[in-house]
Amino acid sequence: MQQQNSLVEYGSRRVIITITAIMCALLEIVDTTIVNVALNDMRGNLGATMTEVGWVITAYAIGNVIIVPMTSWLSQQFGRRNYFAVSIVLFTICSFLCGNATNIWELVIFRFIQGVGGGALLVTSQTIITESYPAEKRGMAQAIYGLGVIVGPTLGPPLGGYIVDNFSWPYIFYINIPIGIIAALLTLQFVKSPKYSEKSKTRDIDWLGIFLLAATVGSLQYVLERGQDDDWFASREITFFAVASFLGFFFFIWRELTFRNPIVQLRVLKNGNLRVGTILSFILGFGLYGSTFIIPLYTQSTLGWTAQQAGMLMVPASITTAFMMPIIGQLLQKGVPQQYLVSLGMLLFFVFCMWGYKILTPDTSEDAFFWMLIVRGVGMGLLFIPITTLSLSTLKGQQIGQGASFTGMMRQLGGSFGVAMITTFMARRNMDHRSTLVSKLNVTDPDVAQRVTGMQHAFMAKGMPANTALSSAYKSLDYAVTKQAAVMSYMDVFYYLGILFLICIPFVLMVKGNKAKKMDMSEAMH
Incomplete structure (x- = not known):
């Protein structure tokens, strides 16, 4: 499929490639949550309703989720370096256009295209880092990558808060521009493309699969986001998109299992560990993005904090996670079973949620959050790398790239589901x-x-x-x-989120691990 050895880098070249890839992963992920603290300013500035401004987050997530499963295939079509560089350029241009948007729907359209560019950055940067390291250092490579993925969502709110309080909301998009330009130039200079067999002919491209995937995910996201406001199935639009999503999903599965050159290789899901890993990735995304969404919301709307105060609250947890990453990388290299680490992470996340449930009041002090969020930071560190390695631990060759796409997609989808379901649940409970x-x-x-x-x-x-x-x-x-009533709704969210993570622990412990074999994530992760 490709020449592996030629992709391993050494010395300063490997350092530059690693920094470039992490920079791109961070760009993508920080942009998922940086807008959370700026929504109020955008709403006032663009004359939008709260529901409309919510689409700024949703459109980006839809763009991400549609493109992530296609990343492996697109890398083969255009060469990985070219595809990666074009994605960075697209992301950077759309950042500029988002900052210049004159109305809410213009901003939503540019955010969607930005999400399409950004989705590629995540999976491809993981692959580039993994393949730049020799086999024995792959656990550490995953820890370095994981650092960006976990720290990113919690870095977004403080950074966004600082920018909104000291400048204005368009600057949360403008800061991507210099980083994007540098990353694109470094990619063209240093990143290599693997040797792929042959590109698909135009008639072999799964156009119908691409269309069905986009229709399914887009419709589902619309139902989740607008359902609460439009009274669910009492609305014609919601009913239409729910049916479209269901039929799209059915025909997408049929197409991918019967077409000779599918855009998404569903057969790789025959692997038991990957099936469990995709479900766990979904739950991880649900908890990670869900908690990153509600904590700034609660502190700003109920406690009356500024955007910057709300964002800074998350920083200690990010630092804790960053500190945990190399330790977990070492534990995995020494052969500690992934399912034990994942179970411990889920238990800690349960503790974090119950703690939140206990301390929320209409006037909780800032100090009360500190240790609770530190526990969340440790829990998240224990979840990310072990879930990724558990998912891919029994895959071989080309399947690893396809498996990485699935876990990436499910993590993003979990985040979208999490934010949409929490919003709906809170509105109901509030009433x-x-x-x-x-x-x-x-x-x-x-x-x-x-x-x-x-x-x-x-x-x-x-x-x-x-x-x-x-x-x-x-x-x-x-x-x-x-x-x-609002505080009680937040308490309910913490309570049920904690229960969800607690229920998962026995299922994780039942998964067969792969502790004897050290993790090799290199092969064909495009």
Whole structure:
């Protein structure tokens, strides 16, 4: 398939290639979460609703998820170096266009194209790093790559917060431009392409497969994002896209199993470890992106923090994960079974969620989050590399590249599902909690009446007339109820997310490991 040995690099050349690949992986991943803290500013600036501005995140995720499974095939078609360089250039140009967008839908379209460019950066940078290292150093190579993938989502909010507070939101896109230019030049200069057999003829290209994959993922994402706002299946659009997604998925599976040169090699999923690994990657994405989404949201909307404060909260956890990565790389090289590390990571993530469930109040202090987020940092470190190596541990040759694409795609999909489902779940729970709290507020209840009178007098003391003061007292009470309902919804998210991770532990322990053989992830990971 390709000449492996020629791809192993040494000395300064390997250092440059590693830095270039990590820079690209970070560009891609930081951009997934950097916009989270800027959504309010974008909404005000572009005159959009909260639902519309949510598409800035969604469109990027859809672009990512559509392109990731095709990365292996596209690298063969155009040569890996060329494909990687073009993806960086596309990502960089779209960063400029995003910053210059004049309305919300322009921004959404450019974010989608940016996601198409970015999706390639993730899997291809993993492959480039892996193949640049000799077999005995592959565990460490995965640790270096994993550093970018895990630290990226938590680096996004503080960086985005700093930029939004000190500059303006377009600069969260403009900072990609110099990095993108340098990465593209370094790629063309230093990265080598493997020797592939032959390119597919135009008639061999799985155009129908590409179309069905895009239709399935795009429709599914639309249903997840808009379902809550459009009252699910009471809406014609939601019903249409749900049916489109189901039929698209059915025909995509049929096409990929029957076409001679499929865009996605589904047969590789016959491997038991890869099947488990793709499910675990989905759950990892769900937890990683879900928790990165709700913590800044809670601290900004409920506690009233600035974007920068909300972002900086995540930094200690990122540093912890970064510190863990080389240690886990060493443990795997010494033959510690991956499923033990994954189980421990899931247990720690469960602890983090239950901790969050316990400490959330309408006025939690900043100090209360510190150790909870450190536990999350350790848990995430224990999950990423072991899940990747477990997924690919019993694959050989060309299958490894296809397996890496699956785990990458499922991690991104898990993140999209996580954000969409958490948003929907919170909206539902918010309504439930609010109606429960309101039902307990009886105006004839002496305690309630006393509290309202107390607030009325406080407002009157500030010079308000009695009737205005009474109205303000009721508004304050309503605000307190709304805030409490929101906090209870956040608590529910932490609780159920923790339970999800806890339930997974026994299944992970049942997976057969591959501890005798040290991990070799090199072969044909395009």
